[in-house]
Amino acid sequence: MLDFDTAQQRLLDLPITDIPVETISLQKACGHVLAQDVTATLDMPSADNSSMDGYALRLQDYAPDRALPVQQRVFAGQTPAPQEPGKISRIFTGSLIPEGADTVVIQEVCTEEDGQVTITEAPVKQQHIRFQGEDTRAGSVILSKGTVLGAAEIGLIATQGIATLPVYRQLKVGILTTGDELVPVGQPRESSQIFNSNAPMLTALFHTLGASVQHVLHATDDMDATRNALITLFAECDLVISVGGVSVGEKDLVKPALEALGASLDFWKVRMKPGKPVALSSVNNVPVICLPGNPVSAYTVLTVLVSPLIRKLQGRSQCLPSRMQATLKTDRVFNETRDEFLRVRITQDEETGLLMAEPYDRQGSGMSSSLPWANAFARVPAVQKYTGGDRVWVYPKEDWIR
Known part of the structure; x- marks a missing residue:
């Protein structure tokens, strides 16, 4: 053996x-495996934008208790005019930062009255700004060949406007x-x-x-x-x-x-x-x-x-899923001449935080009821005695059957 x-x-x-390669639409790509690297076609964000609802200004124009007139109101999807000195721009999450502005102040620390805005908390330069390319840069590899495509990967690809993908059949x-x-x-x-x-x-x-x-x-x-x-x-x-x-x-x-x-x-x-x-x-x-x-x-x-x-x-780059260590939670003694894969349920001990592996009470190979009950397999090495308190490697089903 x-x-x-x-x-x-x-x-x-x-x-x-x-492995044969086919090109499919992004909408049908979930569960498929990338047949080549995906390279970013544009910076993300594609331009500096606000991460909060508030006001954009040049930090040098701020002074305690100084009221600044509202120059413009900028909504997401609009192109703002350049920021004028001594003025402030109303801005919303996702709105482009006006050229010349270098700071965003959240609306919760601003008071607007008759078109004048007073800032009640000193701002910090460049706060609340998402800068162009801080997430991804055009020309960089954002996903590697052999990656299994799930919702997160498809979402990232969609930010690049890529509608079709080469995947392994x-x-x-x-x-x-x-x-x-x-x-x-x-x-x-x-x-x-x-x-x-x-x-x-x-x-x-x-x-x-x-x-x-x-x-x-x-x-x-x-x-x-x-x-x-x-x-x-x-x-x-x-x-x-x-x-x-x-x-x-x-x-x-x-x-x-x-x-x-x-x-x-x-x-x-x-x-x-x-x-x-x-x-x-x-x-x-x-x-x-x-x-x-x-x-x-x-x-x-x-x-x-x-x-x-x-x-x-399937062409996947990651073929061996991760294992983890857990402590056997049992009164039984296991001692086989072959590596035994126990059907176990993994839980976390509330006091110690340790992962515990509790074996199904009937480990016979005819016990099909053990399969839906268990969420992992615990590997007990051959020709060694293992019992409660011993540490074993466990193979989580959620990783090993996907």
């Missing part, structure tokens, strides 16, 4: 071909579930059968990761059915995920089906719990990841082991 870190790195080291994923015992959700089942929860679960996981699921196929425990399903997926997808059928049972047919298509396994079995039976292979340069059939195991493996590869295949 490969240790977890080696297996994860082997996935990240996979050579990938050029969404990763096309094919999912293959296997097994005679599985029945599609919503269909009648026999007592010996179970519903195929892996198909909708993994489809949802890929959706949150920003990938496009092209096919979700199911193969019975039949060599021809398994091989034909794989042929379809390899022909139309950038990544293939199989679920189940990769162990050593008489009806575990994924491995021989892949070998019949000319593939060989790059690795098989990872020293992690849940999720030991994991395999990596490829056909015609299309990688296939073989996940264990147990839903909890499949979810865990895809989240903490495989998701960095998915990000790489």
